[in-house]
Amino acid sequence: MKAVYILLIGLLSSSVLWGQDSLLLKATPEAGFYSTGVAVELKASNASAAIYYTTDGNRPTTQSKRYQGPILIDTTAVIKALAFANGKKSTILTHTYFIGEDSITLPVLSLSIPPYVLFDPVRGVFKRGPRAGSKFPHTGANYYSRKEYPAYVEIFETDKKRVFDSKIGFKIFGGMSRIFPQKSFSLYASKSRYGTKHVRHRIFPEKKQKKYKRLVMRNSGSDFGETHFRDALITSFGKDIGLEVQAYRPSLVFINGDYWGIYNFREKLTRHYLAENFGYHKDSVNLIEHHKSVQAGSRKTYDAMRSFMRQNSLASDENFDYINTQMDVANFMEYEILQIYIDNQDAGGNIKFWRPMEEGGRWRWILFDTDFGLGHYGRFGFRNNSLAFHTRPNGPRWPNPPWSTLNLRSLLQNKNFQANFVSRFLDRLNTTFDSTSIIPRIDKMASVILPELPRHWERWNLTSKRWQKEVDRMKEFARKRPEYMRTFLRERFPQFGRDVDFKIQVDSGGIVELNEVIQVKRTFRGIYFQQLPVRVKAKPYFGAQFSHWEMDGERMDGKELSIRFSDTLHTLKAIFVPGEHPAVQQMIINEISFSDSASGDWIEFYNDSDKDLDISNWVIESTNKQTFTFPAATIKSKDYIVVCKNEERFKKAFPSCKNFIGGLPFGLSSEKEIILIYDDLANPVDSIGYHFSKDSAKLIQTIVLRDFNLDNNTIKNWGKLQRGGSPASVNPDYIKVKKQQDWNRFLGYAKTGGITAAIFILIVAAYLVVGKRLKRS
Structure with a gap:
């Protein structure tokens, strides 16, 4: 053992392990943004090393320019350098220096790649090349290449700091958009x-994800030269309604130091996207x-599902229910509603869909490549009957083609699906697709890229x-499309009747x-169809209870209603009153x-009442809307119940x-969290929120309520422990508080003249203490 120990010490102190035998190369100053020119000094760890460099994107070799002294960079450029000494060579150093680019407001990706890969007239993938057909779409052109090339990327954030740099795979990306002079490309780690x-790097600030296997730098596809954010805008609607979409972030690209314009960071839709x-x-x-x-896995279950659709009518609820076990019908319905609304004339076959390989896995559709929507085909695109299409x-x-419309045609054979489809379409026209929602978003997204x-x-x-013409066209589409869409829906589904102007008013409770x-917080106004019921549900805030509805001045009871319209104008009011949930002291966080x-x-949780409480199907909700539903369970009077994330670890601890109860599907933040409790009818019961600084959070493992009678939504009423807690037993802080309360009560009695009662309390307390000590002995 001693010999092994000595060997390890020798290895740790060796030059190999410490990198002293490696040839290192450093540039000063670092890559980044500079207001004026800079003199870049290159230095190798071996002073006798020969250093060679390039500034055109080519890989440095001994045939490249030899470093003799500081390199003056007075315009944006990429330095690639390599050191040689004693038969060894360093890794290639790649640094981009942005000169006079202080006004840039977007993140920047600097791509360095041998120029011939892109621009060689015979082989360059940015060129048409000699094998291209003479007529559009120039079949055989170089830019249709699927070949991957090694390149180097550096990513700079909006604060001008370099946040990622590495060698990476580069490949031309896209379909017909490859014909544009600005080419999309994908990156492969x-x-x-x-x-x-x-x-x-956290490319997309709205996502927690910090690493990516694949990324796309997109030229905006068919929207190149137009708005440059049409697809990102449309997919943001998809995100709002729960569809799988590619994250988006506008950026600038420089290639070998040359400005290459605005690109859109997008996630690449591969199996890695699904994993991430x-x-x-x-x-x-x-x-x-x-x-x-x-693209991954198999299409066996998809082919089987489609075969079933062709051979069986989904007018049968039994057949429809079976299909719903194979595909996520609700997801597909939302997907089709959005594609129809935007009049995406390229959506028929330009699709991606996926399914997890697990029991109960269902096919779901991914929204992407929607540049043909929102008026791309022409000013009057809002008039197109995309439902018929x-x-x-x-x-x-x-x-x-017929195969691309089979799914929706089959589902629409079912009367219940027809009603759900039309109802949801009207919901979206009244909210997500309403011009008052879309136009401000257009303005906001336009303002981000406008300076560049x-x-x-x-x-x-x-x-x-x-x-400006294309931006205005999208706004006009947003204003006029809903009326046309309702007309198309009425024509296709006349059984649902004429328009109804429906208003909802909600008080502050x-x-x-x-x-x-x-979710209607104050007021709502939308158009529905007379023969198509709408469903409403009152959801009181914490500290309030639902009282009743008033429909056109008439009282209606029940938290949930299915409303059938009798006229073309209706107003519904929801009335809430102050009041806590009856079980507020029976289910205390x-x-x-x-x-x-x-x-x-x-x-x-603690039940501070004298009655047991059935909490079956009650719900815990976290900050990010993740939920846990209680199984059949009861919290007994004056007793506790604990919900944990990892059952095995909890039992061991x-x-x-x-x-x-195990199975909490989400973790709890140590810094900031909101926990909400709802009963089985979705009534709010209890809540707690906390927010600690990073430094404070490092010192806290558990927080405990000091007293059951205190407001647990006030953080000062909680004790902060630097150790594990006491699940399903009395909190130590509670015992301390009770002792202090007893002493305060004694002092209070003595002060007000109740000395006899005070002495009695002391005698009882002394008796209990002595009794406990005698019992221990």
Whole structure:
């Protein structure tokens, strides 16, 4: 053993392990943004090393320019350098220096790649090349290449700091958009090929994700030269309604130091996207593109489902229910509603859908490549009957061949689905697709890229006039499309009757949930169809209770209603009154552990009443809307119940705790969290929120309520422990508080003259203490 120890010490102190035998190369100053020119000094760890460098994107060799002294950089450029000494060479150093680019407001990606890869007239992938067809779309052109090339990328954030740099794979990306002078491209991280397993940076601030296997730098597809954010705008609607979409962030790209314009960071839709966004292993998902192109896994269950549709009518509820076990019908319905609304004439076959390889897995659709929507086809696109287009039984060919409309045509055979489809379409027209929602979003997204657009227009010989025309066209589409869509729906489904103007008014005590998807906080006004019922549900805030409804002045009771309209104008009012939930003292959030590495996260509840409480189907909701539903369970009078994340770890940490339930599907933040409790009818019961600084959170493992009678939504009423808690038993802080309360009560009695009662309390307390000590002895 001693010999092994000596060997390890020798290895640790060796030059190999410490890198002293490696040839290192450093540049001063670092890559970044500079107001004026800089002199870049290159220095190798071996003073006798020869250093060679390039500034055109080419890989440095001994044939490149030899470093003799500081390199003056007075315009944006990329330095790539390599050192040689004693038969060894350094890794290639790549630094981009941005000179006079202080006005840039977007993140920047600097791509360095040998120029011949892109611009060689015979082989360059940015060129048409000699093998291209003479007529559009120039079949055989170089830019249709699928070949991957090694490149180097540096990413700079809006604060001008370099946040990622690495060798990476580069490949031209896109379909017909490859014909545009500004080409889209994709980036591929690979440990084996490039030494980098992921692009490690939080590219999209709205997502927690900090690493990506694949990314796309998109030229806005068919929207190139137009708004440059049309697809991002449309997919933001998809995100709002729960569809899978690509994250978006506008940026600037420089290639070998040359400005290359505005690009859009987008996630690349591969099996890695599914792994990164939904937690599945990359080899445990099926991903299909277009008609039957398998990108990952298998299409076996998809083919079987489609075969069933062709051979069986979904007018039968039994057949429809079976299909719902194979595909997520609600997801597909939302997907089709959005594609029809935006009049995406390219949606028929330009599709991606996926399914996890697990029992009960269902096919879901991913929204992408929507540039043909929102008026791209022309000013009067809002007049197009896309409902007929997406349900046509015989297109007969692109963009809506029969295979591409089969799913929706089959589902619409079912009367219940027809009602749900039309009802949800009207919901979306009244909210997500309403012009009062869309136009402010257009303005907001336009304002982000507007400061950078003049330079982009100049680079690609574009005009501000065309950009403004396309932005205005999208706004006009948003204003006029809903009326046309309701007409198309009435014509296709006349059984649902004429328009109804429906208003909802809500007082300050809660919200109204309309058709399960619209949250009405104050007022709502929308158009529905007379023969199509709407569903409303009153949801009181904490500290309030629902009283009743008033429909056109008439009282209606019941928290949930299904309303059938009798006229063309109706007003519904929801009336709430102050009041706590009856079980507010029976289900108290009493102790929370969020940083105990031994037990994992858990929440303790206490019943401070004299009655047992059935909490079956009650719900815990977290800050990010994740939920836990209680199974059949009862919290007994003056007793506790604990819900934990990891049952095995919890049992090991607290073997004496028996009254607990495992399976909490979310973790608890140590810094900021809101926990809400709802009963089985979705009435709010209890809540607690906390917010600690990062430094404070490091010192806290558990927080405990000092007294059951205190307001647990006031953080000063909680004790902060630097140790594990006491699940399903009395909190130590509670005992301390009770002792202090008893002493205060004694002093109070003595002060007010109740000396006899005070002495009696002391005698009883002394008797209990002595009794306990005698019992121990």
